[in-house]
Amino acid sequence: MRENRLQVLLWERAKQPDLGAWSLPGGYLEPGETLEESIRRHLAAKVDVREVAHLEQLETLSDPDRGAREWQLATCYLGLVPRDLDPALPEDTHWHPVDELPRMAFDHGDITLAGRERLRAKLSYSNAGFALAPQEFTLSELREIYVAALGHPVSATNLKRVLLRRGALEPTGEVRSHGPSGGRPAALFRFRSRGLEITDPFAVLRPPR
Amino acid sequence: MRENRLQVLLWERAKQPDLGAWSLPGGYLEPGETLEESIRRHLAAKVDVREVAHLEQLETLSDPDRGAREWQLATCYLGLVPRDLDPALPEDTHWHPVDELPRMAFDHGDITLAGRERLRAKLSYSNAGFALAPQEFTLSELREIYVAALGHPVSATNLKRVLLRRGALEPTGEVRSHGPSGGRPAALFRFRSRGLEITDPFAVLRPPR
DNA sequence: ATAGGTTTTAGACTATCAGTCGTAAACCTC
DNA sequence: GAGGTTTACGACTGATAGTCTAAAACCTAT
Numbered sequence: 001m002r003e004n005r006l007q008v009l010l011w012e013r014a015k016q017p018d019l020g021a022w023s024l025p026g027g028y029l030e031p032g033e034t035l036e037e038s039i040r041r042h043l044a045a046k047v048d049v050r051e052v053a054h055l056e057q058l059e060t061l062s063d064p065d066r067g068a069r070e071w072q073l074a075t076c077y078l079g080l081v082p083r084d085l086d087p088a089l090p091e092d093t094h095w096h097p098v099d100e101l102p103r104m105a106f107d108h109g110d111i112t113l114a115g116r117e118r119l120r121a122k123l124s125y126s127n128a129g130f131a132l133a134p135q136e137f138t139l140s141e142l143r144e145i146y147v148a149a150l151g152h153p154v155s156a157t158n159l160k161r162v163l164l165r166r167g168a169l170e171p172t173g174e175v176r177s178h179g180p181s182g183g184r185p186a187a188l189f190r191f192r193s194r195g196l197e198i199t200d201p202f203a204v205l206r207p208p209r
Numbered sequence: 210m211r212e213n214r215l216q217v218l219l220w221e222r223a224k225q226p227d228l229g230a231w232s233l234p235g236g237y238l239e240p241g242e243t244l245e246e247s248i249r250r251h252l253a254a255k256v257d258v259r260e261v262a263h264l265e266q267l268e269t270l271s272d273p274d275r276g277a278r279e280w281q282l283a284t285c286y287l288g289l290v291p292r293d294l295d296p297a298l299p300e301d302t303h304w305h306p307v308d309e310l311p312r313m314a315f316d317h318g319d320i321t322l323a324g325r326e327r328l329r330a331k332l333s334y335s336n337a338g339f340a341l342a343p344q345e346f347t348l349s350e351l352r353e354i355y356v357a358a359l360g361h362p363v364s365a366t367n368l369k370r371v372l373l374r375r376g377a378l379e380p381t382g383e384v385r386s387h388g389p390s391g392g393r394p395a396a397l398f399r400f401r402s403r404g405l406e407i408t409d410p411f412a413v414l415r416p417p418r
Numbered sequence: 419a420t421a422g423g424t425t426t427t428a429g430a431c432t433a434t435c436a437g438t439c440g441t442a443a444a445c446c447t448c
Numbered sequence: 449g450a451g452g453t454t455t456a457c458g459a460c461t462g463a464t465a466g467t468c469t470a471a472a473a474c475c476t477a478t
Contacts, residue, residue: 029282035271060269060284062244073238073282075269140426156426158465165464175426175473182475183425349455365455367436374435384444391446392454 001083001132006119006148007095008112009047009081013105014092017068021105022096024112025049026074039077049087052079054131054196058114067106078115080131083145099151120150126198127168130191136172138186166199168192210292210341215328215357216304217321218256218290222314223301226277230314231305233321234258235283248286258296261288263340263405267323276315287324289340292354308360329359335407336377339400345381347395375408377401 001007010022027042029035036055043049058076066072081087096102098116101109122128123146132145139156146154163169170192175185210216219231236251238244245264252258267285275281290296305311307325310318331337332355341354348365355363372378379401384394 029271032273034273035269038271057268059266060244062238062247062284064241064243075271138426155466157428157467160427161465177474178425180475181424182473183423184427184473186426347455364437366438366457369456370436386445387454390453391444392452393444393456395455 001145001148002095004144004148005097006099006116008098008101008115009049009089009093010096010102010104010108011047011090011093018105020103022102022108023105024076024108025093028070035075036077039079043079047087047089047093049079049081051081051085051087053082053194054078054080054128056118056196058111058118061107061111071106076111076114078118080119080128082134083132084134122196123149126196127163127166127191127193128196129163129168130194131196133191136174136188136190138176138188140186142189168197168199210354210357211304213353213357214306215308215325216306217310217324218258218298218302219305219311219313219317220256220299220302227314229312231311231317232314233285233317234302237279244284245286248288252288256296256298256302258288258290260290260294260296262291262403263287263289263337265327265405267320267327270316270320280315285320285323287327289328289337291343292341293343331405332358335405336372336375336400336402337405338372338377339403340405342400345383345397345399347385347397349395351398377406377408 009025011025013019013021013023025043025047026039027046029038030041033041035057039055040052043052056078058078060073060075062073064072066074098112101112104112119128129142129145132149133142137145139160143154143156143159146159160169168191169189172188172190174188176188177185218234220234222228222230222232234252234256235248236255238247239250242250244266248264249261252261265287267287269282269284271282273281275283307321310321313321328337338351338354341358342351346354348369352363352365352368355368369378377400378398381397381399383397385397386392386394
């Protein structure tokens with residue numbers, strides 16, 4: 001979440017092929033490391049993103065025609081960076097709104113959309129919001145995050161009720177006033193857990209009591 | 210579904226390491242093929258399973274210690290074979306109940322359980338049942354399949370109501386009597402589609418009308 | 419200080435859907 | 449035809465999501 005929109009971190013290619021197109025961060029797997037270790041290493045080295053709140057594997061692509069020979073196999077990961085973190089970025093790296101992508105290198109546009117879809121799904125049946133939201137937040141702020149990520153209106157009443165019943169959210173007891181223009185101060189909340197927890201995967205045909 | 214239980218196809222290793230342990234079917238990726246083409250080729254060649262109703266990627270494992278050097282990377286797939294298909298199997302290959310696994314080779318036990326979990330989740334928010342059920346079936350038969358796959362009781366009333374409302378099921382108009390012991394003949398149903406369709410991924414916080 | 423505007427919060431009401439149960443329907447065997 | 453078995457149907461209840469209204473708590477301007 002940057003500037004109240006869902007954004008993805010991209011870097012601009014300085015070499016052929018696809019010079020000038022924008023690319024997802026990543027790199028090669030080194031001997032002796034796992035895929036997750038590898039993507040964390042590349043993120044830290046290339047774009048200084050060391051604090052990824054959530055990282056999960058998306059899919060392994062294997063089309064022989066998807067690029068150069070050594071790129072046939074690529075395992076994609078979805079990583080989420082909370083809204084209040086602002087990692088230092090090199091010159092060629094920027095955040096881009098997911099629904100206004102620039103010219104993307106190779107199949108990275110498709111991969112980005114796949115990541116967005118995974119995020120949408122996870123938000124609905126897990127506490128994945130913790131990985132986008134700051135430590136503490138008002139319900140209105142959380143609602144803005146869900147609206148941006150889901151792409152449709154979200155009722156603040158329902159959001160609060162659902163997340164509270166799930167036990168995903170808890171009030172901090174504090175309130176926060178907003179500068180000029182007034183309004184009742186909003187209660188602050190935090191996510192009870194900062195690890196991914198599936199809350200209701202089997203909404204239908206759940207086991208009887 | 211075999212003998213009214215959820216079973217997985219395994220073959221017995223005839224070589225070290227893990228001689229005598231049971232292993233998931235699979236093999237190496239050849240140059241120029243995709244992962245899905247590869248797993249279909251290996252299934253057809255090794256265990257004569259040519260009719261997989263549904264095949265989806267599970268996860269790519271990458272632990273450097275998960276086996277021999279050339280096995281560090283393995284992409285796992287979940288394949289579902291309908292209950293009425295009975296592929297010819299070679300000597301060393303058998304179906305095994307998923308909740309009574311034999312001694313498994315390497316990490317194949319964990320992979321099997323991961324596949325089972327994925328199946329459980331998919332059954333609840335998609336029409337994945339079509340890949341386990343025969344072409345036509347009674348509601349009782351379908352209920353047996355769901356019970357075996359989900360591992361908990363399922364109400365036939367709710368199953369029918371939910372799948373009909375989703376539009377996943379349709380009555381064939383036929384009925385089928387069961388041999389001796391009587392009982393009202395059961396109406397036959399079929400799945401309206403034989404391709405995977407996500408039916409209700411965003412059960413919560415769905416867009417308002 | 420008070421009035422008016424703004425934002426958040428809480429509760430009531432309604433609609434939808436899942437879980438349970440009882441009863442009728444349709445078949446079998448004796 | 450009686451009794452047993454399985455399936456089908458509908459009513460009832462409970463839980464949850466969507467909507468709406470009013471009150472609470474703050475700001476600014478007069």
